[in-house]
Amino acid sequence: MSKRWKPSVTLIATGIIIPDLHFGPFLRNWWHVRSLQENGMKVEQYYPFRIGMKTQVELKNRPFIIRIVQGNKHNNLLPGFFCESLSESNEEVENDPTSAISNLYKKIFQTETRFSGTLVMGMDDNDILSEIVSDLSFLPFSINMQKINITIHSISASTNKGVGSGFASSFIYTRSKERALFFQTVNENESSIYIYKENQLSEEFHGSDPNSVWKKMGMLKEWLGETLFGLDNSNVKKKLEQLKKFVCFYNEWHDYSKMEQIFRYHLQKRTCSQVDWYLLFREWKENNCPIIELHSQLASLYPNGYIFSEREMRAWRAMLRATGCINIIPFDKEESEVSF
Numbered sequence: 001m002s003k004r005w006k007p008s009v010t011l012i013a014t015g016i017i018i019p020d021l022h023f024g025p026f027l028r029n030w031w032h033v034r035s036l037q038e039n040g041m042k043v044e045q046y047y048p049f050r051i052g053m054k055t056q057v058e059l060k061n062r063p064f065i066i067r068i069v070q071g072n073k074h075n076n077l078l079p080g081f082f083c084e085s086l087s088e089s090n091e092e093v094e095n096d097p098t099s100a101i102s103n104l105y106k107k108i109f110q111t112e113t114r115f116s117g118t119l120v121m122g123m124d125d126n127d128i129l130s131e132i133v134s135d136l137s138f139l140p141f142s143i144n145m146q147k148i149n150i151t152i153h154s155i156s157a158s159t160n161k162g163v164g165s166g167f168a169s170s171f172i173y174t175r176s177k178e179r180a181l182f183f184q185t186v187n188e189n190e191s192s193i194y195i196y197k198e199n200q201l202s203e204e205f206h207g208s209d210p211n212s213v214w215k216k217m218g219m220l221k222e223w224l225g226e227t228l229f230g231l232d233n234s235n236v237k238k239k240l241e242q243l244k245k246f247v248c249f250y251n252e253w254h255d256y257s258k259m260e261q262i263f264r265y266h267l268q269k270r271t272c273s274q275v276d277w278y279l280l281f282r283e284w285k286e287n288n289c290p291i292i293e294l295h296s297q298l299a300s301l302y303p304n305g306y307i308f309s310e311r312e313m314r315a316w317r318a319m320l321r322a323t324g325c326i327n328i329i330p331f332d333k334e335e336s337e338v339s340f
Contacts, residue, residue: 001221006124007057007059007119007120008056008058009055009056009057009064009120009121009122009125009128010055010057010122010173011051011053011054011055011057011127011132012054012055012056012065013053013054014050014052014053014131014132014310014311015050015052015053015068015132016051016052017048017050017051017052017135017136018051018070020187021051021077022048022050023068023137023140023153023154024077024168024183024322025170025181025194026077026078027151027153027170027195028151028170029078029079030049030051030078030079030107030138030139031046031047031048031049032046032047032118033046033047034046034047034048034123034124034129044141044150046139046140046141047123047129047132047133047141048132048133048316049068049079050068050132050158051067051068051069051070051079052067052069052295053067053068053120053206054066054067055120055121055128057101057121057122059105059115059120059184060109062085062086062088062119063085063227064083064084064085064101064104064105065083065084065085066081066082066083066093066097066100066101066117066120066209067081067082067083067084068080068081068082069081069082071093072093072131073093073094073095074095074225075091075199077201078095079092079197080093080094080095081093081095081096081100081117082094082100082102083096083100083101083103084106085104088104088107088108089104090103096117097115097118097120097121098114098115098116098117098118100122101115101117101120102117102119103114105328106155109110109187114309115164118254119337129269130326131288131311134270134311134314134315135311135314135317135318136155136318137246137265137266137314137318137321137322138155138243140152140153140154141235141239143190143230143233143235143236143256145223145233146226146227148229149170149171149174150169150170150229150230150233151170151171151277152168152169152173152227152236152239153168153169153170154166154168154228155167155239155243156247157239157244159212163182163186163231163240165186165188166186166187167184167185167186167187167229167231168183168184168186169184169229169230170183170184171228173220175195175219176311178197179197180195180196180197180202181195181196182194182199182228183195183196184210184228184229185247186210186229188232189208189209189226190206190207191206191208191209191212191213191229192204192206192207192213192245193205193206193208193213193214193217194207203238204218207225207326209225210224210225210226210228210229210231211225212224212225213322214228221315225261241290242261244320246261246262246265247262247322247323247324248262248322248323248324249323249324250253250285250323250324251287253282253323254279256278256338259278259281260278262319262322262323263277263278263319265322266315266318266319266322267315267316267318267319268310270312270315271312271315271316272302272306275301276301277301279301280297280298280301283322284297291328293321294316294317298316
């Protein structure tokens with residue numbers, strides 16, 4: 001048996017995560033699923049195609065760079081893949097990385113060689129995979145329920161018992177003899193189901209909770225809505241309990257022990273050991289101002305001239321999200337260094 005070819009891939013830019021895309025209805029398109037065997041069991045691990053992510057691989061002594069953008073030939077909400085090599089590049093954004101690298105390779109070398117796009121992008125390289133998930137506190141996962149495979153997009157903790165606003169899941173099933181995507185969300189006082197056919201929203205239903213909204217659907221009646229949402233799955237419940245340990249809200253910032261747990265989980269290993277991280281939250285709360293400019297506030301915590309790595313900034317943003325903060329400037333760093 002021949003050994004599988006494994007190219008040497010360099011990660012040039014990590015890129016960014018856009019929650020509405022990476023955890024939205026079309027999550028399946030935005031993540032690479034890697035199947036592994038652990039203790040004789042099949043385990044699926046999810047890794048994101050981050051917008052702006054760039055990797056470089058050398059083929060026939062020539063560098064090829066693959067870049068991920070938002071939008072392709074099918075839909076502006078799906079990922080696009082663009083490949084370039086020196087002065088040559090794809091004529092258009094491709095729908096998948098295999099087409100991006102193979103089409104450009106063919107254009108340059110006049111050969112029909114096909115490459116695995118995910119392989120030449122480094123989606124089989126453990127160092128690259130670790131880097132692109134290093135700032136993510138949650139990764140999607142799948143649960144199997146007979147003929148239905150449910151993907152859990154996001155889990156949010158509530159100040160009360162149970163799941164919080166922001167939970168989302170999906171599965172693919174046949175409705176009216178057509179293959180459809182069922183995207184399900186839990187928000188304040190409402191549960192919703194959005195049905196997509198060929199990447200277009202076809203129908204939507206709303207109810208006070210998962211059971212009531214599925215009753216309106218008139219299908220899959222043998223299961224409770226909670227089951228179809230994935231809420232009563234043991235793995236979902238376990239992750240929800242774990243999440244509650246590393247999430248808090250504004251009214252809990254006084255609880256240093258809980259805040260320290262979040263610091264250790266998200267930031268401690270990625271920042272200066274001497275930084276007084278808690279000072280940011282104390283002063284923010286004392287000033288009674290709901291908005292801060294992140295970079296200037298962080299600069300006041302560190303020595304003059306301190307240079308933040310991108311990984312460190314991602315860790316800070318992850319910690320802020322876990323403490324109930326949101327970014328209100330929807331630009332990536334190539335558009336604006338300002339972050340409120």
